[in-house]
Amino acid sequence: MSEKYILYNPCAGGPETEKAVKALQDANEGAVAINICRIISYKTFFNGLDPNDTVILCGGDGTLNRFVNDVNGMNIPNKLYYYPTGTGNDFARDVGQKPFSDPTVCLNPYFERLPRVSVKGKSELFLNNVGFGIDGYCCEVGEKLREENKKRKKPKPVNYTKIAITGLLFHYKPKNVTVVVDGKRYQYKKVWLASVMNGRFYGGGMMPTPEQYRLREDGKVSILIFHDVGKLRGLMIFPSIFSGKHLKYTNQMTILEGKTIQVKYNEPAPLQIDGEVVPEVMEYTVRSCVSPAEKAKQDSEMAAV
Template sequence: MQYVLFNPQAGNGSGAQQARALDARFPEETFSYTDMTTISDYAAWLGTLPVDASLIIAGGDGTLNRFLNDTNGMALPEQLYYFATGSGNDFLHDLGLEKGADPVPVAQHLRDLPTVTVNGKHWRFLNGIGYGIDGYCCEVGDALRGKSDKPVNYTAIAIKGLLFHFHPANAEVTVDGKTKRYRRVWLAPTMNGRFYGGGMMVTPDQHRGNAEGKVSVCVMHGSGKIKTLAVFPSIFKGGHVKHTEMVEILTGHDIEVRFDRPCALQIDGETIRNVTSYSVHAGVPARV
């Protein structure tokens, strides 16, 4: 028996159907499905599983984020797998896989994760923290999903935001005690992996589980609307980092980003509105 926790809201509402496709893919296996949105007590639910249970999490990046925070401090099965049924699947891309891949072992990736603190509350995160135009895109995307079941085009939201609706902020970025100040900051995400936003390679040299235990913050700053719009598409291949006059990447164990006005923030795709600052602590201390 293999146990499957699925998020019906993943994949623009196709999460249940995609998860149950495991039956046809592995006809020799028996699967027991549970809608994770019906679980109110994870400790009790996990306690019902056999000691040697094999558990598959089926959903997107937000599903994994919700699971790892809802089960924080609990003993999880060693046979823990992830089956991507989301729309962005940045975590899967970071592992070098594409949607449609067989369930992949993830227990090792859910340990020693970095934490972000926003308004006094703490979250662990898997991929990254978006702050700026990326947080704005998630905020607008959430609003659109509330009005229609059509897929959200985040690239279109970003372009319209850059041209008309989003206004950059001034920022202070502190990395391991050293502060730098930037004007006209368009985005300032802190990343545990390379990808976010459905395939944007915002920090090409950031690798989860790196030996130094560091995370990376990418600051896109100082440019006008037209130049920012011209450079922005290159973020999907990591080419934006070549524009050193407007993009700087800093790495460290403790990072704080502070804007001079409130802005939306996203944690693995989950939106928090009206945020003026966030701080990140890497999950693994520096090794010497």
């Protein structure tokens, strides 16, 4: 008889998470709830399961990012399902799942072909996006505020919209950027965003690339460059990214697609990978996954050697 295991991140979301996980466990009689922070080895964990056992992963975008990197290279025969309990929940939004909704979305297809980002000598998979610019700045400031909030008796939620507005007006300085897409070079001035997307959403609902599909056959990713605009006009345009209406500003918004995208700034800026901050970055490179057709071709060529 198959079993169900609920892997949850107690740090994801707010106080509702623990109650929601308990309700999920009650709704799945006999399910075993496991704090994901206490799993020392995923290889040992999954080797101990029957292939027919089901795993429900609870958390937010950061939890998913850490999971896919921790299990990278492993062959997991079990079906993985998602129960969104994070704050941004952009992956859930992209696949049409609401926070704390029934875990009906199977994660396995979404984990099979993920793009990879290389920055500061390190390489890792990402689920939603890599953001360079005002979004990286917002995540960096947000992290500092969260650390301050931990020291308070009555912590306040981090207001990223406020951080973005004050950053646009007072604190963040736009950069000059060189973008290389599959060998073709582009240059932009006064760049506020240079974000590579695997899906449509990030930042708690921003939709910079409305047509990006995370299961597209060719495996390409998209980059949005928000450029050549001053502070006041930039502040006027910025909110339209949440609705996807920003693309009408054709002189300030550029979307490019490719399998290898390199972004270089003229001075350091914070980078965020699925919400996790990497400070003082000058450049990064994203490489998309190999499509099934390309993999079959490579396998055929190897077999012929």
